[in-house]
Amino acid sequence: MADITQEEIESLRKEFEPLIGLKVDWLSLPEKALQGFEPSQVAVIVNTILDAALPQIELLANNPENRAKLEHIGLSKAPGDIGDREHYPDYIHVSGYRVELKGLFIDNPDLKLKRPPTRREPSARLKENITINDINSAKDALMLTAVQLQEFNGLCYPVIIDVGLFSMIECIRARDDRLLSTGGRWYNGIPQVVKKSSQSKYRKNRRLTNKDYEKDTNFGKLKRIPYPPLQSFMRKHGAIGSGDKE
Numbered sequence: 001m002a003d004i005t006q007e008e009i010e011s012l013r014k015e016f017e018p019l020i021g022l023k024v025d026w027l028s029l030p031e032k033a034l035q036g037f038e039p040s041q042v043a044v045i046v047n048t049i050l051d052a053a054l055p056q057i058e059l060l061a062n063n064p065e066n067r068a069k070l071e072h073i074g075l076s077k078a079p080g081d082i083g084d085r086e087h088y089p090d091y092i093h094v095s096g097y098r099v100e101l102k103g104l105f106i107d108n109p110d111l112k113l114k115r116p117p118t119r120r121e122p123s124a125r126l127k128e129n130i131t132i133n134d135i136n137s138a139k140d141a142l143m144l145t146a147v148q149l150q151e152f153n154g155l156c157y158p159v160i161i162d163v164g165l166f167s168m169i170e171c172i173r174a175r176d177d178r179l180l181s182t183g184g185r186w187y188n189g190i191p192q193v194v195k196k197s198s199q200s201k202y203r204k205n206r207r208l209t210n211k212d213y214e215k216d217t218n219f220g221k222l223k224r225i226p227y228p229p230l231q232s233f234m235r236k237h238g239a240i241g242s243g244d245k246e
Contacts, residue, residue: 003137004097004167012097012141013165018070019145024060024158026053031151034113040120042113043105046147046158047124050103054091075099088130089140089168098140100130100168102222106148106237111156122239125220128191132172140168144222144230146237164233174227175220184216191219 027049029037053060057070074094078087089098102124107113126142146162179185183202184193187210194202198212218224223240225231234240 001136001138003169004139004141006167008097009141009165009167012093012095012099013163015093015095016073016143016163016165018073019057019160019163022057022060022070022160023150023152024049024053024147024160026060028155028157029149031111031154031156034111034149034156036114038114038116038120039105039107040123042149043103043123046105046149047103050145050147050158050160051090051101054101088134096139098136099143100126100140101143101145102126104144104146104222104234104237104239106146106161106239108148108150111149111151121218121221121223122234124222126171126175126222126225127220128189130172130220132169132176135169135172137169142166142168142171142230144233146233162233162237164230166227166230166233171225171227171230174230175225178224178226179216179219185213187213191216 024046027046029042034042054075057073057075060070075091076094078089078092078098089100091099091101093099104122104124107115124144142165144164144166145160146164147158148161149156150159179191179193182193184191186192192213193216194208195212195214198208201208201212222230223234231240
């Protein structure tokens with residue numbers, strides 16, 4: 001089976017361009033209340049709302065012109081088992097392509113949020129429950145929606161400021177290659193890395209045992225997936241700084 005091509009990815013992205021600039025008016029926060037929220041807390045709320053709203057995004061249009069455009073987005077929730085909260089993929093497009101959605105919350109420096117001393121890493125990730133065997137390499141795409149809180153007359157709403165589309169098979173390959181290239185392994189379906197205390201053994205090519213490994217708690221975080229188009233999109237929106245390692 002041939003992989004999805006970059007031309008197909010670009011064509012699919014154009015289908016979703018009407019989302020850019022859309023204000024998600026299912027959620028609003030008073031600007032005065034933002035000082036009680038950290039950006040990461042707002043990100044969880046916004047991404048949850050977006051995940052529920054996207055298949056019926058035309059309901060968010062606040063004028064007939066936008067509604068006419070958005071009703072042709074063509075996404076519907078993918079069928080999943082009853083009670084299965086996190087099935088793959090998230091959506092099916094009318095074209096037959098399958099789409100996994102991840103939200104990338106972009107902090108708005110003009111808003112007075114409760115920011116921690118150090119910037120927190122975006123939590124979006126491709127977890128270990130999505131394996132190479134789950135991917136339809138010819139049909140699957142990762143959609144990353146960059147969302148930012150913006151103020152309108154004293155109320156702050158999430159606004160989609162950009163949409164990125166990426167080959168899911170390439171993202172998963174890059175994710176898994178990174179694990180193995182740094183000495184990690186899969187063990188009973190769990191990604192594991194070499195413990196800090198065992199790094200010297202690994203560097204000296206000494207034999208490692210189960211005690212030398214621990215679960216990779218950062219596995220699949222988008223910031224750590226070394227797929228150049230994905231990294232470029234995240235750098236564009238400041239999710240990866242100039243001093244961050246890929």
